[in-house]
Amino acid sequence: MIENLWLIGIGTGSPLHVTGEGMQALRDAAVILVPTKGAGKDDLAALRHAIVTASGTYAKVIAFEYPVRDPSLPYIERVTAWHDEIALRWQHALKDAIVGGPVALLVWGDPSLYDSTMRIAERLDPLPKIRIVPGITAIQALTAAHAIPLNTLGGPVQITTGRQLRAQGWPSRAETVVVMLDSECSFRTLDPEGLLIWWGAFLGMEEQVLFHGPLAEAADQIEAIRQTARAEHGWIMDTYLLRRT
Template identity: 70%
Template sequence: MIRDLWLIGIGTGSEAHVTIEGMQALRDAAVILLPLKGEEKQALAALRQRIIAASGTGAQVLTFDYPERDPALPYLERVSAWHDEIARRWQAALETTQASGPVALLVWGDPSLYDSTIRIAERLVPRPAIRVLPGITAIQALTAAHAIPLNAVNGPVRITTGRRLRDHGWPEGEDTVVVMLDGECSFQGLDPAGLSIWWGAYLGSADQILCAGPLAEVADRIVELREKARVKHGWIMDTYLLRQS
């Protein structure tokens, strides 16, 4: 039974993106849950393991295999079933230990922004006390890497997903859009006139890749860079900002 669950934001996987508070939480945890996502994504587990080692924690590390979504199900049903299975695997992993105390889980990006870890945690029975310790978000890492402000002067910012950009196009009335979770380079479906893009992958790491400029001029370059990097590393985590001039 999990009484206290600590969700620790690790940014885009850089040790430097974990806050001092997050590192202390790792040291104070009794157990750390570590997801394994198959051979192709061993580097993701290795990044988490480096952060755990850097914290100097004495917590017991328990691994679990991450399930895959069922492509045969409708999208929302598919995601719900996937979350149910992840929660079940958390509990199954914890049944193998006699350790008692807080359980920590390292979360990519910000646990409250386009991430479902909190929703998965709420499925646990009984529901634990959830503590969220944010790290540097992918959006912060992106704007810092390009040395740009997130918003135009007095301007709003829309944060959305690649799926919504493909389905609905440019959000009406917005001048700045941040796109996350986009595996299909959905900016290719936009009219590039007047749009600039700031794109980044593996932000904050030694493998960081950046590309920026008028969308009409750099879109193909970004697609090429992204595919080469995905093939090389076996995975990719990227995001981008679009702004109307």
């Protein structure tokens, strides 16, 4: 049984993204759950283990295998079933462990932004006491890497997903749009006239790659860079910012 669950944001790839509060939480945890995501993604688990080691914690580290989404199901049903299975795997991983204190999970980026770890935690029965330790978001890492502000002077910002951008188009009244969780280069569905793009992948990692420019000129190059990087690493996490000139 998990009485206290700590969700610790670890940033987007650099161990230096973890805050002092996050490092202290790792040292104070009794158990740390670390997901493995299958062949080709070992570096994600390795990064988590490196952060755990750097913290100097004496917590017991327990690995669990991440389930795969069922592509045959409709989107909401697919994600709901996936979250249900993840919660079950947390509990299964801990069933034989002696948990004498908080259980910690290292969350990529920040637990509050386009991450479902909190929603998964709500499936646990009994419901544990949940603590959130914030982390560096992909948006912060992107704007810092490109040395740009997130917003124009007093201008509105819309954060959305590739799926929503394809379905809804450019959000009304937004001057700046940040797009996350986009595996299909959804910026191609927009009229590129008057749009600038700042794109980044593997943000915060040694493999970080960046590109920016007018969308009309940059779209082909970003898509090519993305395909090459994904083939090389077996996976990719990227995000981008679009702004009207």
